[in-house]
Amino acid sequence: MAKVRLEHVWKRFGKVVAVKDFNLETEDGEFVVFVGPSGCGKTTTLRMIAGLEEISEGKIFIGDRLVNDVPPKDRDIAMVFQNYALYPHMNVYENMAFGLRLRRVPREEIDRRVKEAARILKIEHLLNRKPRELSGGQRQRVAMGRAIVREPQVFLMDEPLSNLDAKLRVEMRAEIAKLQRRLGVTTIYVTHDQVEAMTLGHRIVVMKDGEVQQVDTPLNLYDFPANRFVAGFIGSPAMNFIKARVEAQGEALYLAHPAFRIRTNAVLAQALRPYAGKEVWMGVRPEHIGLKGWTVIPEGENVVRGEVEVVEPLGAETEIHVSVDGTLLTAKVDGHAPVRPGEKVELLVDTERLHAFDPETEQAIGHALSRERVAAR
16 A cells, blocks of 8 residues: 655646646545545546646655656556446456456466455456446446456545436445445545545545645534635535624624624634624534524524525425525524424524634634634543
């Protein structure tokens, strides 16, 4: 197994900068996920690691070896593509064995590796079938098997689940996580699906416009987003944002709006004090907003008033979209709460889970203080 290290890596296509000053070091055996919207540079970065794209500037190491000028076949990596790229005229066994035969691996060793990979992936009964005879999930397993038999130092996966239906995607996500844990191979995985990223990654690299926005564990990205983009991208439904004025009243500090006046907790108040008299972006996740009378969030100086526009029952919970003086807020409330479109409601905000962002830079306010507070618990 091996670490992967990228130092000040850039990729330019003419005047277009696809990847800007990318820096990352994985741990040996770590599962790292690149996530971001389409066009953010995540697949381009993966292809540079694989050697399928030349880097414009910087250094890439696999283990202790600089691989800038090493061809893909000599980088000791295995890649799983979005479209699986199986040979239609070969059966499953032959597809999995093909790369080993090109490398002139002895026949007995090929047979051992293919059968072992098939056993791990539970596709032993499919070895004689052609790709056209397989379901999408089975093809995905074969593509994984072809990578496993290589016994590489690094797995690179480019949106391998995007062609599957929602139910199968959830099942295969769990299979990939178990497989990576069992094999212990350093894995870099690209996806645009933040739920996939959160459930798979030991660490997640959030990208936007070719730049790394934040590298952290899933829980830290959720609890301590570095900026407004990360806060809105991580979490489903997305975090709510609303402009509010910072008002100081003695030791207390409030986020004020025509529809509410929320007292902040001590840590956020400390960070927001320099913003007194100014507007900031207040952020709160839908799951940290409750319906008055139907939530465990205690009532205090945390009431938001609005009118329900849309109700989306989901069973155990209901998502409601509430117009708060023209801004739409999403809240997750009890599934049995009696709420209808057009009703006036009072929402309670969990003030311990409030976020604030600078209106110009969009960087999180009090990000470091909040992390220190939790770490000290």
